[in-house]
Amino acid sequence: MHCYGDLVSYLSCGMILIGLGQLVHHKKTQTSYGRHMGLPPPARTVPARLAWFLQEMPALLIPLLLTLTGHKPSSTGKYLLLGTFCLHYFQRTFVYSLLTRGKPFPLGVMLPAGFFCSLNGLLQGHHLLHCAQLDNEWSADYRYKSGLLLFYIGMAINVHSDYILRNLRKPGDVVYKIPTGGLFEYVSGANYLGEIVEWFGYAVATWSRPALSFAVFSLCFIGPRAYHHHRFYQEKFKDYPKLRRALIPFVF
Numbered sequence: 350m351h352c353y354g355d356l357v358s359y360l361s362c363g364m365i366l367i368g369l370g371q372l373v374h375h376k377k378t379q380t381s382y383g384r385h386m387g388l389p390p391p392a393r394t395v396p397a398r399l400a401w402f403l404q405e406m407p408a409l410l411i412p413l414l415l416t417l418t419g420h421k422p423s424s425t426g427k428y429l430l431l432g433t434f435c436l437h438y439f440q441r442t443f444v445y446s447l448l449t450r451g452k453p454f455p456l457g458v459m460l461p462a463g464f465f466c467s468l469n470g471l472l473q474g475h476h477l478l479h480c481a482q483l484d485n486e487w488s489a490d491y492r493y494k495s496g497l498l499l500f501y502i503g504m505a506i507n508v509h510s511d512y513i514l515r516n517l518r519k520p521g522d523v524v525y526k527i528p529t530g531g532l533f534e535y536v537s538g539a540n541y542l543g544e545i546v547e548w549f550g551y552a553v554a555t556w557s558r559p560a561l562s563f564a565v566f567s568l569c570f571i572g573p574r575a576y577h578h579h580r581f582y583q584e585k586f587k588d589y590p591k592l593r594r595a596l597i598p599f600v601f
Contacts, residue, residue, distance in 0.1 A: 499550025538575025
């Protein structure tokens with residue numbers, strides 16, 4: 350398949366701009382799902398497990414379908430990078446979504462999220478498979494190795510933090526509790542920190558503008574959510590740990 354380089358550049362720049370817009374918008378308010386859902390709740394909602402499954406699936410399926418178009422990647426490094434991207438969304442689609450105990454998801458949030466995952470899956474997959482110039486020597490480059498190391502460290506933090514949050518409450522329990530263990534001893538948004546580390550690691554490993562744009566978007570979108578989670582805990586629990594930060598240990 351032909352590389353649509355101009356389109357890749359436009360979409361990458363657009364993603365950064367949208368992310369910066371989200372950062373400004375979310376300084377005072379958060380996307381209405383989970384604990385930040387407003388009252389009264391939206392009329393149209395989707396069960397949380399089904400919503401997460403449907404919205405995350407395109408980011409896994411589209412890159413895999415792109416491997417069927419055109420010539421095969423010229424290096425094993427491309428396969429490993431594509432597999433790394435898909436691994437995250439396999440976990441989100443088939444593990445996280447089926448285990449989550451979250452509240453019903455507003456349809457008006459699920460549909461834009463699904464569209465974004467579709468667009469991002471297309472952008473990352475097309476660039477990596479049809480545009481990126483990565484030869485077999487790239488897998489020996491320090492950026493490739495250090496980036497993948499960061500990615501897997503971030504994913505481990507993310508998965509472990511989700512496990513802690515999921516087991517704070519018994520099925521049917523709606524009372525919020527203070528998370529403890531892992532990086533929650535240092536930050537309120539340990540799961541978000543892990544995901545941000547993942548995508549900046551992926552950006553280093555691919556050394557590409559599309560991956561960097563997605564990392565910046567992730568930081569701008571879920572970074573403020575970690576801050577609002579932190580404020581939620583501080584307001585709800587008088588004994589909330591004073592030294593715990595929102596997103597970056599000992600800093601913020």
